[in-house]
Amino acid sequence: MIELKEPLAVAEIRWLPESQGGRSSGPPTAPVYGATASFPGSDAALLSILVQYTGALSDGLALANIGFLVPDLARPHLHVGTELLITEGPMVVAHAVSRDLLPAE
Structure with missing residues (x-):
């Protein structure tokens, strides 16, 4: 996948x-990275997430569309x-915090 459409x-x-x-290879370099994710403290099941890097922030944070x-x-x-x-398999590889919600197209 080259671009996260929605x-x-x-x-x-x-x-x-x-x-x-x-x-071990560091942050992903693919245009769109697919993995699994969970919402800590919620009853949501493990979900398949798509991440598209859009820029770097201070303190080593990455900005991405999800x-x-x-x-x-x-x-x-x-x-x-x-x-x-x-997560990748049972391992947590990143922590994310939603910054802005995007309108549904």
Whole structure:
């Protein structure tokens, strides 16, 4: 996938270093990265997330558009300030916080 067509939100993402369970190859370099994510403290199941990097912020944070393979399952849990854990298998590789919600097209 080259572009995330209908992102739900803009998020700040902090990729964990390998020493904390993050990716050994560092942050993904694909145009759109697919993984799984959970909403800590909610009853939402593990969801498939799509992440498209849009820029860097201070303190090592990345700015990205995020979407989900099944947006209707994520939408009720997604608000400004919502925390997400991005995982690969059982390992948490990044922490994200939604910064802005995007209008549905």
